[in-house]
Amino acid sequence: xKKVLIVxxxxxxxxxxxxxxxxxxxxRKVVICSHKQALTSFIEEEPNTVIVLDYYEGLxxxxxxxxxxxxxxxxxxxxxxxxxxGLDSYGHADYLKLPCDIEELKILLGK
Amino acid sequence: MKKIILIVEDLPEEQTRAKEAVIAAGxxxxxxDNLKDANRLWDSxxxxxxxxxxxxxxxxxxxxxxxxxxxxxxxxxxxAENIPVVVCTSEGHGADYFKTxxxxxxxxxxxxxxxxxKNYPVALKWLEEIMEKEEKV
Numbered sequence: 142x143k144k145v146l147i148v149x150x151x152x153x154x155x156x157x158x159x160x161x162x163x164x165x166x167x168x169r170k171v172v173i174c175s176h177k178q179a180l181t182s183f184i185e186e187e188p189n190t191v192i193v194l195d196y197y198e199g200l201x202x203x204x205x206x207x208x209x210x211x212x213x214x215x216x217x218x219x220x221x222x223x224x225x226x227g228l229d230s231y232g233h234a235d236y237l238k239l240p241c242d243i244e245e246l247k248i249l250l251g252k
Numbered sequence: 253m254k255k256i257i258l259i260v261e262d263l264p265e266e267q268t269r270a271k272e273a274v275i276a277a278g279x280x281x282x283x284x285d286n287l288k289d290a291n292r293l294w295d296s297x298x299x300x301x302x303x304x305x306x307x308x309x310x311x312x313x314x315x316x317x318x319x320x321x322x323x324x325x326x327x328x329x330x331x332a333e334n335i336p337v338v339v340c341t342s343e344g345h346g347a348d349y350f351k352t353x354x355x356x357x358x359x360x361x362x363x364x365x366x367x368x369x370k371n372y373p374v375a376l377k378w379l380e381e382i383m384e385k386e387e388k389v
Contacts, residue, residue, distance in 0.1 A: 180296055184256060184280060213293065216267075216283035219254075219275050 145171045145250065146188035148179045148210055153194040156239070160192065163243050164250070176206045180213050189221060190250055196227035196236065224249050254280040255302040255383065257376075260290045260326055261340070262310035262319065266370065270305055270340070273372035277380070286311040287322040294329070303379045304330050305372070308341035308350055321350065331361055336382035338375045339367045 145164060149157035157173045165171040174182035176195070183191060191214055196207035211225045224246075226237045237246060255278075259270045262285045274281040282297065284290035287310070294301060308323035323339055330337035339354070354365045364382055368375040 177296065180282065180293065181300065184297070184300060213282075216271070217281060219280065 143169045143190070144186060144188040145169060146179075146182055146186055146191045147171060147173045147194065148176055148182075148191060148207075148214075149173055149194045150176055150206070157194060160246070164247070169250075176210045179210045180217060183214055183217060183221075191218075191221060191223045192246075193223065193225045194227075194239075196225035196231075197229060198231070222249075222251070254278060256280050256282060256297065256300050257379070258282045258284065258290065258293065258297075258301050258304045258306075260284045260287075260304065260306040260310065260323070262286060262307065262315065266307070266340075269370075270372045273376050274305070276373075277376050279376075285315060286313055287320075287325055288313045290326060291329075301335055303383050304335055304337040305340055305375055305379060306330075306337060308339055324350070324353070327354070327357070327365060331357065331363060331365070334386070336379055336386055337365060338379045338382070339365065340370050340372060340375045341367065342370055 147157045147160055161171040161173055172186055193207050193211045196211055198208050207225065207227060211223060214223050224235050224237060226239050228239055230238055237249060257274045257279045259274065259281050261267045261270055267283055271281045271283060282293055284293050304326060306323045306326040308321055309319040310322050312320055312322050327337055327339065351367055354367060358365055366378040
């Protein structure tokens, strides 16, 4: 079974739960964790894909810690897919601007 | 399960080489480019880091540039927390003082702390040997 880890903050936890509800099925398990626990969960859960919410470039020590979490996970990734999601527009191929079409997200997740 | 290896290195090209060597050996890399970041990751992964590959000269905060001998702090913390550590520094980077200090530390603790010259596969072999010995104890 494939596993997806969603990294969320208090602010984005409702969105994470909605994503979990939509993405979880017989072939895909979806786990949610906080940014603080992201690296630990990544190591323990061994997901195939990680969705990092709250992605914003330039506010690492503020509340929006998505960029730091993304960088930590990207550096620790071996063959896992790391997807970043946020409200701003960035040109990264692995970035999804929110709100997003769930089909778009599923395409990024792959089969 | 994969071993978790903390890599502390400020130069992007060296980070890539170190990360590739760790992945090629079947382990999981965790990467920090300065002392503050290394301590943050270390604190967040309490009890999960199996071994450390550290540079000697890298910044205490921020990106590459202001390179203090921060590796000393990493080695001392690793020794204090009983985590195997190997130092990967540049040859001729004024590391002689460090080798002398490490020899003394090895005598005091009875633990091996190898110093390699940016040869990550060799450094990793050293680290694996020490990790294996620690597991048997």
